Amino acid sequence: MSRPILYSFRRCPYAMRARCAIVTSGISVEHREVMLRDKPAAMLAASPKGSVPVLVLADGQVIDESWDIMLWALRQHDPQGWLGKDGLYAQAALPWVHENDTGFKRALDRYKYPERFPEHPQEAYRAMGEAFLQRLEQRLTVTPYLLGNTLSVADAALLPFVRQFSAVDSDWFASAPYPKLRAWLERFTSSELFAQVMQKTPVWQHV
Structure with missing residues (x-):
């Protein structure tokens, strides 16, 4: 039986969250790394919207939303209990994922x-994002992860985006009043999971 095919782009946070779930599930997929400026015809045929990630199952079914890919993978196999008992963590994650996305x-x-959006200075856009960071910081003062004491699907869905936000101005982020958030992010970026998810893969050579 052929493996599912995952079209992905290494640095895309949506693709990262999908890969987190796939790696955690232990499901073997054919990883096709793409360049977004040169999208392969096979990917566009499967998902005309042209964004990653795209998962093509062995039966031809296409899943092209990152959250849906996470749920699909973890419903096949969830050794770390990311979905929670009876899927409770998946349900509890939904408001966080909606606000994040x-x-x-x-x-x-x-x-x-900011050069693409000159209506406001960069600091104004940072302040807009900080409203979410503040909510995360408040939640992480209660437990080390969003839904408890262990990593769950909620954390994996959000961490790639917070990582990207932190990297825009790393000096600012290092001194911002979010110690719990920084610790949460550091646990993720120093983990074996992150190392696996971020392994460099040659660009898939398509005809």
């Missing part, structure tokens, strides 16, 4: 590329 991602894009 809407307001925070919008602020992140503008903070990272």
Whole structure:
């Protein structure tokens, strides 16, 4: 039986969250690393919207939303209990994922590329994103991870985006009033999971 095919881009936070779940599940996939400026025809045929990640299952079914890929992988095998008993963590993660993927991602894009959005200075976009960081910091003062004492699907879904935000101005982030958030991010970026997820893969050579 052929393996599922994952079209991915190493630095994309959506693709990173999908790879986190796939690696944790232990499911073997054919990883096709793509360049977003040269999207392969096979990927576009599977998912015309042209964004990563895209997972093509052995039966031809296509899953092209990162959260859905996470759920698919972990429902096959969830050795770390990321979904929680009866999927409770997955349900509890939804408000966090929604806020991350809407307001925070919008602020992140503008903070990272202020030249594309000259309506406001970069600091204003950072302040927009900080509203979410403050909520995360408050939550992480209660438990070391968003939903308890261990990493869950909620953390894995958000951490790649917070990492990207922190990297825009690492000096600012290092001194910002978010010690719990920094510790949470550091545990992730120093983990074996992160090392596996961020392994460099040659770009898939398509015809």
